[in-house]
Amino acid sequence: MSNDGSLNPESVLSQLKSNNITHVVWLPDSETNWLYLLMKDEPTIELVPVSREGQAFSVAAGLSTGGKKPVILIQNTGLLESGDSLRGWGIGLKTPVVMLIGYRGWTRHGKNAFHDVAKFTEPFLIAMGINYYLVENDGDIDRISYAFDEARENSKPVAVLVGDEYSSWN
Amino acid sequence: MIDTLEMLKIFKSYRGKSVVIPGRGGKHWVKLSDNPSRDIPLGDPAMGGHASYAFGLALAIPDETVILFDSEGDLLMNTGALATIADLAPKNFYHFLLDNECYATTGGQPVPNAQKVDYTGLAKSMGYGSTYFIDNLEDFDQKISEILSQDGPVFIHLKINPEIENVPINQRVRWQNRSWDQVLNDIKTELSLK
Numbered sequence: 001m002s003n004d005g006s007l008n009p010e011s012v013l014s015q016l017k018s019n020n021i022t023h024v025v026w027l028p029d030s031e032t033n034w035l036y037l038l039m040k041d042e043p044t045i046e047l048v049p050v051s052r053e054g055q056a057f058s059v060a061a062g063l064s065t066g067g068k069k070p071v072i073l074i075q076n077t078g079l080l081e082s083g084d085s086l087r088g089w090g091i092g093l094k095t096p097v098v099m100l101i102g103y104r105g106w107t108r109h110g111k112n113a114f115h116d117v118a119k120f121t122e123p124f125l126i127a128m129g130i131n132y133y134l135v136e137n138d139g140d141i142d143r144i145s146y147a148f149d150e151a152r153e154n155s156k157p158v159a160v161l162v163g164d165e166y167s168s169w170n
Numbered sequence: 171m172i173d174t175l176e177m178l179k180i181f182k183s184y185r186g187k188s189v190v191i192p193g194r195g196g197k198h199w200v201k202l203s204d205n206p207s208r209d210i211p212l213g214d215p216a217m218g219g220h221a222s223y224a225f226g227l228a229l230a231i232p233d234e235t236v237i238l239f240d241s242e243g244d245l246l247m248n249t250g251a252l253a254t255i256a257d258l259a260p261k262n263f264y265h266f267l268l269d270n271e272c273y274a275t276t277g278g279q280p281v282p283n284a285q286k287v288d289y290t291g292l293a294k295s296m297g298y299g300s301t302y303f304i305d306n307l308e309d310f311d312q313k314i315s316e317i318l319s320q321d322g323p324v325f326i327h328l329k330i331n332p333e334i335e336n337v338p339i340n341q342r343v344r345w346q347n348r349s350w351d352q353v354l355n356d357i358k359t360e361l362s363l364k
Contacts, residue, residue, distance in 0.1 A: 023229070048229070048258065050222070051250030058219030059226040059254070065210070065354055066230020067363035088216025089223060093350055 007137045007162065009035040012100070015144040016045065016071060023048050023063050025056045026073035029102055035073075053078025054085035057157075060097045061089040075102040076121040076161075086128060086157065094155040098147045103161040108136070125159055132159035171331045172307050174268060178202055180311050184318055188235035189357065191224045194268055194275075195239040197345035207360040210353055213346050218247030221265065225255045228263035228322075231361060235262050235318075242269040242289060243281050249292065255323055256297025263322040265293075270332035278334035293325035305329035 012035055016024070024039055025048045026032075039045055048063075050056050053074045060070040074082070079101055089095060105118030125132050131150060133143040144160055151158040175198045182202050189208050192199035196211040203209050210227075224238035245251070245267060255263065271284035281287075290303045300320055304310050310328065317324055335342065348356070358364045 025226075046229070046258075048226075048254065050254050052248065054216075054218065055222045055248055055251055055254065058216070058222035061215075061219075062223040062226020062228070063230045064226075065223075065357065066227045067358070067361070068230040070226075084216045085219055088214075089219050092215045093212075093354065 007135060007141075009038050011138045011141045012144065012162075013038050013042065015141060017042070019145060019148040020069055021045060021071050022068040023060075023070040024073055025050060025059045025063070025070050027051070027053050027056065027075070027078055029075045029104075032073065032102060052081065054082040057082055057085040057089040057095070057097075061093050061095045064095045064097060065093075070097055072097055072099040072157075074099065076104050077117050079159075080117065080120060080124060083124070083128070086130075090157040091128070091130075095157060096151040096155050097157050098144070098151050099157060099159045100144075101159055101161050103134075103163045106161070106163050108163070121161065130157055130159050132161055134161045134163050136163045171305065171329050172310060174198055174330050174333065175202075176307055177310055177328065177330070180307070181314060184314050185237065186235070188237050188264075188318075189227065189231070189361075191220065191227070191236070191238045193220050193239040193244070194241040199239075200345060200347055206348075207356045210357055211346060211348070212350060212353065215350070217244055220244050221251040221255065222248065224265070225251065225258075225260065225263060228260040229258060231363075232260065232262055234361065235264065236260075237264045237266065239266045239268055242267060242271070242287070243273050245289070246281055246287075249296075252293055252296035252298070252325075256293075256299075259297075259299070259323055261321040261323075264318060264324050264326070265298075265322075266326045266328060268328055268330050270330050272332050272334070274332045274334045277336045278332055289327045290325065293327075298323055298325045300324045302326045303329075 023046045027050050056072045063070040133147050135143050147158040147160045178198050191210045200211050220240050228236040272278045272280050290301045294301045
């Protein structure tokens with residue numbers, strides 16, 4: 001863990017490993033490439049690339065039915081696309097999965113400078129009844145484990161919004 | 171064109187101990203199956219996700235054979251799933267596509283370009299190593315053993331007769347005889363995953 005106020009991919013990967021994650025179902029975005037490079041070389045985790053984010057929820061549901069422990073790694077833009085899949089394959093089948101969501105456009109100042117999608121992200125999660133944790137830097141990293149605990153205990157998806165994707169992950 | 175019920179009657183004698191996700195064939199399969207604890211009849215949690223769900227399950231349980239009866243309307247919603255499946259290529263996955271050229275449960279409206287889409291060609295170009303196109307019951311009977319004897323993922327495009335439903339949703343008889351919770355609990359118990 002670093003003390004420079006940033007969120008480091010090594011810290012995220014460490015959380016995935018300590019929570020015994022078996023598969024990362026993901027669709028890359030430019031901000032998570034460093035994490036991808038780390039995961040690619042991690043023998044305990046299998047990467048499952050999808051071509052549209054809604055696909056991630058049905059893949060994760062299948063993995064979960066089969067006794068594995070997946071995590072979904074997508075961007076908030078793709079989360080919005082995934083609504084019906086999240087409803088049916090995630091909430092409907094009670095899939096205990098954590099979604100790591102790149103919070104594109106978000107700033108701590110409440111000013112959505114980069115992309116309008118930030119305005120819709122939290123209202124969308126609230127509307128779907130999905131609890132979420134915000135992770136900005138390594139000091140917040142334990143929240144990822146809180147999310148895994150909550151997903152397991154409540155048998156439902158839980159979101160982790162990665163709020164620092166622009167400044168530190170690349 | 172193939173009658174789905176007759177096709178499933180033939181398939182039943184070949185399913186062995188495989189895990190079967192009957193998809194749109196579920197209404198027939200729940201009456202035919204003699205091993206329901208290895209069936210996952212979910213109906214339609216969210217259209218467009220059956221292939222990905224079955225694929226995820228196949229990845230998770232590589233020592234079990236996983237058989238999906240997908241539908242063309244479902245696959246058209248998420249054709250990119252074929253690329254993901256072909257990429258990780260689970261050897262235990264058999265992907266049957268029930269193609270009736272229409273949205274049968276909403277009244278029989280045609281799917282886009284219903285009669286011309288080459289699903290076998292699509293699967294092959296996405297990277298499936300083995301594909302079949304079958305449009306009659308005799309060929310299905312003749313080829314099913316060969317299909318299930320090879321490594322997956324195998325894609326089998328079946329042209330089937332549409333069974334169009336046009337009764338209002340609230341007047342239809344529910345064919346599912348177990349809840350989603352029960353289905354998932356049963357399969358996890360059967361596979362000792364709990």
